[in-house]
Amino acid sequence: MKQDNKAVRETPLVIETRGLERNYRLGTETVRALRGVDLEIRRNEYVAVMGPSGSGKSTLMNLIGCLDSPTSGEYRLNGQLVSGLSDDALARVRNREIGFVFQTFNLLPRSTALDNVALPLIYAGRPKAERRERAMDALASVELADRMTHRPNELSGGQRQRVAIARALVTKPSILLADEPTGNLDSKTSEDIMMLFDRLHQDGQTIVMVTHERDIAARAERVVTLLDGCIASDNLQDPLRFPTLAERSSG
Template sequence: MSQPLIVLEQIVKRYRLGDTDFEALRGVSLNIARNEYVALVGPSGSGKSTLMNLIGCLDTPTSGSYRLNDRDVATLNDNELAAIRNQEIGFVFQSFHLLPRMDVLGNVAQPLVYRGLPLREREKLASESLRRVGLGDKLRHRPNQLSGGQRQRVAVARALVGHPSLLLADEPTGNLDSKTSEEIMALFDALHRDGQTVVLVTHEPDIAAHCQRTVRVSDGHIVFDSLAESAVPA
């Protein structure tokens, strides 16, 4: 059996709030295999956003171990974490986070600047990524010339341009109407069918229903995992 892409073991994340400590995660263990399509769900304050930040190497655990693509990332410094994020993880956010003065091609190519690739290669890879999400004819448009759904497609193309091991999406349909949300989820579905590992954070049941596996977080614990439930004999 191949090594899981994500291996979290007894993860604790503790924050200092005034004179007291608050445990956002309390001994979380979770494995995610390559090419899984996983929804992280839970109410506000449950710990799911903290878990997403740790999986995305935006934060580090107080204790416990985290291996991403067979590399121990729990103890890396800020520069090493930044390199991991650039090489291994593609991020898609609710608010798109596009640069308004840069055209679509430039926005998508931006993560490749930090890899030191020459302009021609960056633009070639960005064009390919935009064609993959159905925006091959919008390369020179600015973000304000696009609809919300098109802007989110640009964000997905940017996340994919470096061929990441993991696509991590935080409420990716939160700013979209229901029809456009379904179109974006159809895109995630297709990316998963093509072999992309996708972890999606959402509070919407109809969005989570697209995923093959649902992991529910409550009070800093994983309280439900549909993969584990499916393995329990009737």
């Protein structure tokens, strides 16, 4: 394991879990999806979570995303204990602190890109003018300023995912939580999306990405591998760098 430098050690924790366990009842059997996970993720880290199916990575993802509560253990998000919060309080945390990016994009098919991006701000209770302005900024940041009035079926897969990323970013969340974000995209488009993640990371965004693809995980600084509900390995790595668009066009 490569040692991280001192500066990283001193950046504040965004995610801190202690003995996180999650059991499901399946008929008469109890399935132990997570068996005591201790995980710390600091601000501006770019973490890939890997593992075979059934390893508990989706369960961990749901817990980190506050979509689920642990059976036991503690989860602190930005120092706030969120395990054991009420449903409504969790909804509020999801709204403010988490930006979800899904494999299947999950855009509202009949809403424009702008309306899709503005949706989290509606639940945040922001006024209409502010919603519009922030959604436009978010779309511009994913280079879709010229596609604001398009509906999902008028956009390519890569564009849809970028709309979804803009939606995840519009509330300025603590964590960008991506679940197989390139799973439904071809390799060229995947690379564009990964470059967008690289850039967001460079801009200071904390990213947690669940993936089962090694070359996608290779883009992250740190790879956490789960096996049978436990962390099997947690490695820092030099992220594999791809030339940025600017580098490619100049070279």
